[in-house]
Amino acid sequence: MSGNIPIADREGPRRIEQELTEADRSRRKIEFDYSGGERLSMNMGPQHPSAHGVFRAILELEGEEVVGVDAVIGYLHRCHEKLAETLTYAQYPSIASKTDYVAAMTSEFAYVMAAEQIGKIEVPKRAQYLRVICAELQRIASHLLWLGTWCMDMGGALGGGATIFLYTIRERETILDLFEELVGARLLYGFFQVGGVRYDAPANWIEHCRTTLDAIDGRVVEYEQMLEGNPFFLARAKGVGFISRELAEDVGIAGPLLRGSGVNFDIRKAAPYSSYEDFQFTIPVETVGDCFARYRVRMAEFRQASSIARQALDKLPEGPISSMPGLKSVAQVRIPKGEAYTRVEGPRGEVGCYLIADGTAKPYRMKWRGASFSNLAVLPYIVPGVKVADVPAIMGSVDPVFGEVDR
């Protein structure tokens, strides 16, 4: 069992571990006379309807109860960090999208910010605002997918969960339409460039953004009415997967998970980047720390994100969209020697990029801090002791994207 508990000196898991070892001893006797009490180890993943990609959880079960979980990751490893060393600063942003493919704008954002920080490259105000608009639209799109898949995890692809999923996908499509108008792509954008953004907003795009945001604001109210008036949803979401404030801070989870556990931390407020200080917004915080609290945080973030995007659309200044326009070749962007760590607040939490430049057109070394990867580390603390059916529900509330976990 000890292999399943990563940090030995934490109080919660140690208590479970002690209980298990004592229980083990008595159980070993029982096992021989076939009166039950045997453990079943069950694989959930890597191919599983609720694996959220390719996650593999090896569950130790006692009947319906989970007594241990071993998380296996790495099925989607694509050598992103090595790949970054072989691609130039102009090429990599469009590959960075593929780390977190559900919120592709976020990782591009972190990468170009790191390069700009080393090179001390100014970004024009219009580009900064366009970046904020895209990041917030991306947050809405990502949370929409999260809401749908999480409800599917609880309610099933053959039940009410699928209904919510199809509704949220319908709204996500409208945001992807906006991105398609702006960039031409719907999933992986390559919109961010060192020094600015690649494209300016096309005609009527800003108006289209506003109508889409209005529609989504209305839909979010609809989802809330549909879910929070549903006793079965509340029964599944409330009181499940508690993360205490201490545990949240110790494990180093980020984003809505952290704020669902009562920690008021958001990089957009703590260390504003890309003109976030220009906008009025609040950080939603819930103190309970269960799945429902995380759900409430994300629902409030829908509104905050839409409000930030609206403010940026209203204040969008005129001017150039890049301080390095007219690139003739991919090796033209050269960053002087230096290193930098930049972080952005993605839909899943802090996405960090550590970059070492050696003065050539390609970075010497790059390291990702994926929000999903850090958030996943909390699973062994909160999963033991729950029922099997709660494992997908808790997994869904953590909202991992395996492209970002394995990279």
Add this chain to the structure above:
Amino acid sequence: MTLTMLIAPFVVLNVVIGMVTYVTLLERKFAARMQSRIGPYRVGPHGLLQPIADALKLMMKEDIVPTAADRSIYNLAPIVFLLPCMLIFATIPFAPGLGVADLNIGILFFLAVSAMEIVGLFMAGWGSNNKYALLSAMRAVNQIISYDLPFIFSALVPVLLAGSLRLSDIAAAQGGGYWFIFYPVIGQLAFLFFIISTLAAENRVPFDILEAESELVAGFRVEYSGMKFALIQLGEYAHVIGSSYLGALLFLGAWGGPGPEWLGPIWFTLKAVVLFLLVTWVRWSFVRIRVDQILALSWKVLMPATLLLLVATGMVVVWRIAP
């Protein structure tokens, strides 16, 4: 006499199988409308031939038996599961005198036989030699035992009101529009409990912990493919339709309705379809609840409530005939 004994089951069985295939299409269309989709549309006009295409596909699929499976149990399970699901239609009278067998203990037979399907479920779960299937089979035993009691108690309320176990008598007692669902307080409560416990007995969302694809992939039928899968599916839908017919008979006045007498079976079927759509509506709007919550709901809420309701009904009936 012997000829009708042979012909009636044959006709009923075929009608049921035909209904099952088209009820799946109805459910898919209904669900699609709820989810702002169109649903099956390609095969035939408005997808009307879709069930036939599905059935053909399932028949032509390769039949895979896992190497580690317990072959005899694995192969027998779909039939053992299907049999009680089909037998429940034996006692249902579709119109006065139109049915396979109008037993004097009709409802008892229905309840007893529908509880038998658990044997097939457990065989499927055990014989597959799959951990998901085993967990699902364990849940099946838990759930069906817990929900059969509230199911029986709520179905006994109309029996008390009608004073007979024979289904045709229960239907006749509701003649002239006095359906048992309109019986003050008792009728509505019994109907509500009946719907909840049939949902659980049919393993539909929000009580579909047997299938539970988000954790158990497909539960007890995860290893089944082709025709055996089709048999299990057929059994499930037959059970749903059978329960809808029973609900329509117990609470919605069976074949009673305006128009000439030969319209009776059509009215009856329409009422059953309405009940089926009610169940489908619930299915596509709720999330699944956990196994411990399901058991708590049954033993702590439904059991005492239905038992009290049954006692109250008994008192009402006695009080009504006493003076």
